[in-house]
Amino acid sequence: APVVSKTGSKVDGEMAMTPQLQFISACNVGDVGRVRAEFDGANADVFLSSLDWTRGGDDGAAVVTRAPGRLDVMGGIADYSGSLVLQLPLREGCFAALRRRTGGAEGLGALHVTSRATDGAGRGESINVPLESLVCSNGEGELVPISWEQWASLKSTWSAEQQWAAYVVGGLLVLMHEGHITPVRARPAGKECCLGDPTLLIGREQVEIVLQSAVPEGKGVSSSAAVEVASLSAFAHGFGVQTLIDDARELALCAQRVENKAVGAPCGVMDQMASATGQSGQLMALVCQPATVEGHMPLPAHLRLWGIDSGVRHSVGGADYGSVRTAAFMGRTLLSRTRASGPLSYAIHVTPSELDSGLINCLPEQLRGSDFLASEAQGHGDSATRIDAARTYAVRACVRHPIMENWRVQLFSQLLAAPPSTRQLQTLGELMFQSHASYSLVGLGSDATDDLVRRVRNVGEARGLYGAKITGGGSGGTVCILTDDSEQAAAAVREIAREYGELHLGGVPARLFEGSSPGAAQFGALRLEG
Numbered sequence: 001a002p003v004v005s006k007t008g009s010k011v012d013g014e015m016a017m018t019p020q021l022q023f024i025s026a027c028n029v030g031d032v033g034r035v036r037a038e039f040d041g042a043n044a045d046v047f048l049s050s051l052d053w054t055r056g057g058d059d060g061a062a063v064v065t066r067a068p069g070r071l072d073v074m075g076g077i078a079d080y081s082g083s084l085v086l087q088l089p090l091r092e093g094c095f096a097a098l099r100r101r102t103g104g105a106e107g108l109g110a111l112h113v114t115s116r117a118t119d120g121a122g123r124g125e126s127i128n129v130p131l132e133s134l135v136c137s138n139g140e141g142e143l144v145p146i147s148w149e150q151w152a153s154l155k156s157t158w159s160a161e162q163q164w165a166a167y168v169v170g171g172l173l174v175l176m177h178e179g180h181i182t183p184v185r186a187r188p189a190g191k192e193c194c195l196g197d198p199t200l201l202i203g204r205e206q207v208e209i210v211l212q213s214a215v216p217e218g219k220g221v222s223s224s225a226a227v228e229v230a231s232l233s234a235f236a237h238g239f240g241v242q243t244l245i246d247d248a249r250e251l252a253l254c255a256q257r258v259e260n261k262a263v264g265a266p267c268g269v270m271d272q273m274a275s276a277t278g279q280s281g282q283l284m285a286l287v288c289q290p291a292t293v294e295g296h297m298p299l300p301a302h303l304r305l306w307g308i309d310s311g312v313r314h315s316v317g318g319a320d321y322g323s324v325r326t327a328a329f330m331g332r333t334l335l336s337r338t339r340a341s342g343p344l345s346y347a348i349h350v351t352p353s354e355l356d357s358g359l360i361n362c363l364p365e366q367l368r369g370s371d372f373l374a375s376e377a378q379g380h381g382d383s384a385t386r387i388d389a390a391r392t393y394a395v396r397a398c399v400r401h402p403i404m405e406n407w408r409v410q411l412f413s414q415l416l417a418a419p420p421s422t423r424q425l426q427t428l429g430e431l432m433f434q435s436h437a438s439y440s441l442v443g444l445g446s447d448a449t450d451d452l453v454r455r456v457r458n459v460g461e462a463r464g465l466y467g468a469k470i471t472g473g474g475s476g477g478t479v480c481i482l483t484d485d486s487e488q489a490a491a492a493v494r495e496i497a498r499e500y501g502e503l504h505l506g507g508v509p510a511r512l513f514e515g516s517s518p519g520a521a522q523f524g525a526l527r528l529e530g
Helices: 032-042 044-050 076-081 148-155 160-177 223-239 242-246 248-263 270-277 319-338 352-356 369-375 395-416 422-441 447-459 487-504
Strands: 003-006 009-014 022-025 061-074 084-102 110-115 126-130 135-137 143-145 182-184 199-201 205-213 282-287 292-298 303-309 465-470 478-484 526-529
Touching (some): 061 223, 061 270, 061 395, 076 319, 076 422, 084 223, 143 160, 143 182, 148 160, 148 248, 160 248, 199 205, 223 242, 223 270, 270 282, 303 487, 319 395, 352 395, 422 447, 422 465, 422 478, 447 465, 447 478, 465 487, 478 487
Parallel strands (some): 003 022, 110 205
Antiparallel strands (some): 022 526, 061 526, 135 143, 303 478, 465 478
16 A cells, blocks of 8 residues: 655555555654644645656656645735735645656657646646757857747737646746756757756656645635645756755746746735745744745734635736736835935835835826936846836836835734734734725725625624734735634635625625645655655
C-alpha cells in the first residue's frame, strides 16, 4: 500500500491515492495524522487519489505542491504604496501536480496544463502549448524565451476560455527569462527528463501540470495568486530552481512578476506573499517595500475572522483598480516634488499629520492624464500601469487612502497584541469600518459589499459582531468580518449569509470563508514515485 514518509525515513500510515504511485513527503508536515488534519479540508486525499497517472515521468517521479488563497484583513490596495498589510491564508487552496516525460516526434514537445477547478466561470479544462512557441533563436545558435511582445501575440491566439492558462504558462516563461530554466535542443545521450534537471528539451519534452483549486475566482480571495504560487512551486521543484524552493519571498516575487508581465494585471505583491509565506491560523504582517515579512501573528483566541462572498465578481485587471493605482502613483510624484524632505520611494512615507498640515493642497481632487504628462516628463514611476491621457484621475482621494490605511493597519496590529477587552474589539472593528468607507471614496466600493457591511453593523456587538470591510482590490468580492469567538456570533454571521443570499443570490446562502491552512513554503512539496 502507498505510504507517507518524510524524505529519507518512512513513517506508519496509509493514504488513498493512485495505487501505482508511492507517496513520499518532502514537506514539513510531520506524520500522517497531521497531513490529514491540516489538508483534508482542502481535499488533499481527493486530489492525490484522483490523479490518473499510472507512473511518474521518465524518472518515475512526480511532484505535488499547494498554495492557499488569502483573506485580506487590513491593508488591501495600500500594498502598492508601501503599506503594512495583514493577511490570513485561507483553508481553501490550489494543488498542482507536475511530471516530465520525453515522447513523440521531434518538434512535438509541449506544456500540457489541465485545470480541475470547479468554481468560477470562463475557465477551460485544458490547454496544450507547444514548447517551440515559447522560444526563439538568438542568432547565435542558442534558444532564448520569446519576448513579452511575442508572448502577447501568442496569447491573442487563445480562446477566451483558455486565457486562465496564462497564470501557469507565464510562470514557465518567467523562469526561462530569469535563467532558472534553460531551453535546449538536445541532452547528453541516455539522459532522461527527471525532476530537478534545469534544462527543458524543447523538441520532445512533455511537461504535464494538473491543477485543482478550491479558491473561487473573482471573489477577492486571491484565486490567481494561489494558482501562480502553486504552479511556480511545482516548476521550481520540477526543474530544480533552488532559489524559489529555499526562499518563499523570492517565490512570491516571482509569482507577482508572472501576474504583472505574463497576465498583465497591475497587482502588488501582498497576495502572492500570503500564499507563499503564510502560516496556518496566523496573520502575515507584510511591509510592502517591496516585500518584508515582519512576522506571523497568531489570532487571539477570543476573536474570529470570517469572509462572506458578495457574489459580485472582482478583478484586479479591471479598469477601476488600475485607475486607482495609477492615480496613487501620480499623487506620489506630485508629493515628491512638493515635500521639503525630497523624493518619496513610497506614498506612505508621508504621515497623516504631514498630509493634513498642507501637503494635501498640492494634490488636485481631479487631474486629467494629459495635464499630468505635460508637467511630469518622467511619468508616474509605476511600470505596472500606464496613464491614459484622456482619462481623469481622482488623485487626492487615491493618495490619501494608502497613507491613512497604513496607519490604520499599524494601530490594528498593535491592538491585536493588547489584553482582550470589549474596547479592543470595538476599536479593531471601527478601523475596519473606516477602511471600508475609504475604499468607497476612491471608487472601489460596491452596493453589494456595502449591504453586507451594513448588515454587520446593524447586528453589532450585541451578538458579537464588531467590524467588517471590503477586501483586496475591491469593487465587489468578499467582505471580511471580525467577531468574538462566541456561538451567537457564529450564528449571526451565518444568518447574514443566509439572508443576503435570499435577497441577492436566488435563495442560496452566500459563501462563507472560515479556517486557515499553510502557505506554499510551509506545505513544501510531495514527491510521488512509482
